[in-house]
Amino acid sequence: MDIETNGTRIHLTQQGSRAVALVLLHYYGGSSRTWDAVAGELSDRYRIVATDHRGWGDSGAPADGYRIADLAADAEGVIETLGLRRYVLVGHSMGGKVAQLIASRRPGGLEGLVLVAPSPPSPMLLSEEQRATLASAYGSRESIEFVIDHVLTARKLDAAYREQIVEDSLKGAPQAKAAWPNVAMREDITAAVASIDVPTIVVSGELDQVDRIATLETELLPRIPQAVMHIVPGAGHLLPLEAPAELARIIGRFVAALEAR
Template identity: 75%
Template sequence: MEIETNGTRIHVSLRGSGNVALVFLHYYGGSSRTWDRVADELSDHYRVVAPDHRGWGRSSAPAAGYRIADLADDAEGVIAALGLQRYVLVGHSMGGKVAQLIASRRPAGLIGLVLVAPSPPSPTLLTEEARATLAGAYQSRESVEFVIDHVLTARKIDEELRAQVIDDSLRGAPQAKAAWPNVAMSEDITKEVASINVPTVVISGELDQVDRIATLQAELLTRIPHAAMQVIPATGHLLPLEAPGEVAQIIAGFVKAVVDKLVV
């Protein structure tokens, strides 16, 4: 479905049902489809809400508005439009940084936070060469394939998922592709995340080269001290695609524990 919010048309994938919704926010280069195999495991028990960030997937691509706060406002608008009463935010990589900012605002209805290979709240500092490389990573099929094989994954993904990653990466609007490495990645939300007060789990890939375990331990876990980390062995950065079953299992266990605690 399409939802008009924050001056932008956001495409949202919906499935499942239940008293608790899972709101999935995708990575830089992905789309709502990134979560399909995770959602397959969870939609029998939960309502699944997966928006495309502005400039990605089937959402509109305004000329400006790609800072973390803009993406957070978009997601909160989707949540409000759907009238979600109890929900857990699940953010991957860039979507993880967006989810952290939303959670720091302590919105009504938020009961938990799942950060999957998240970008940390502190600025990610890149050399100009590295920034240019990242900004150009999704410009051609060849460049996307290189990134998949040498940066994003540690486990081989099947051909269907590989084609999906390539399509999603190339489909992104130029302004969306430029905004993350040049603006949003460098934003500092460390003060904001100190306000996060919901149960939080961080899911990391053992071999993640993008948001490494050591970086998250230093830059994220020290700032959200009640957060717990779970590591999935032999996986890279694209956890929702490399290990969807394991990610879904951790999410399900986490959400059950959160809900059980609320009931007591």
């Protein structure tokens, strides 16, 4: 379904109908279907809401509005429109930075925060050459496949997942592809995340080359004092596709503990 919010159209998928919802926010290059395998493991216990960020998947692609605050406002509009009264935010990579900003505002109904290989709240420091490389990484099938094999993953993906990543990465609007490395990645939300007051877990792939464990230990964990890290052995950055069953188990245990409080 599509929801009009914050001046644009946001596409989302839903599964399940339980009292607690998981709101899933995807990575730079992905879409709501990045979460399909994880959602399939959890939809019998929770309501699953997975969105396409503006400029990605089947959402609208306005000319501008790709800062973290804009992406957060889009997701907040979805949550409000759906009337979610109890929910857990689950954000992957870029979606993790968006989830941090939403959680920092202490919205009513938010019960927990799951940060999957998240981009840290501090600015990502890249050289101009690295920034240009990242901005063009999703320009062709060949460049995407190189990034999958040499940057994004540590485990071998099956052919269907590889093709899905290629399709989703190519489909992104040019302005969305440019905005993350040139704008949103450089934003500093460290002051905001100190306000996060819900239970938080950080799930990181042992071999993640994008948002490395060492980076998260210095740039994220000290700024969200209640956050606890879980490491998935032998996995890279694309945990929802590399290790969906393991990720679903970690999320399921975390949310079950929240419900038991």
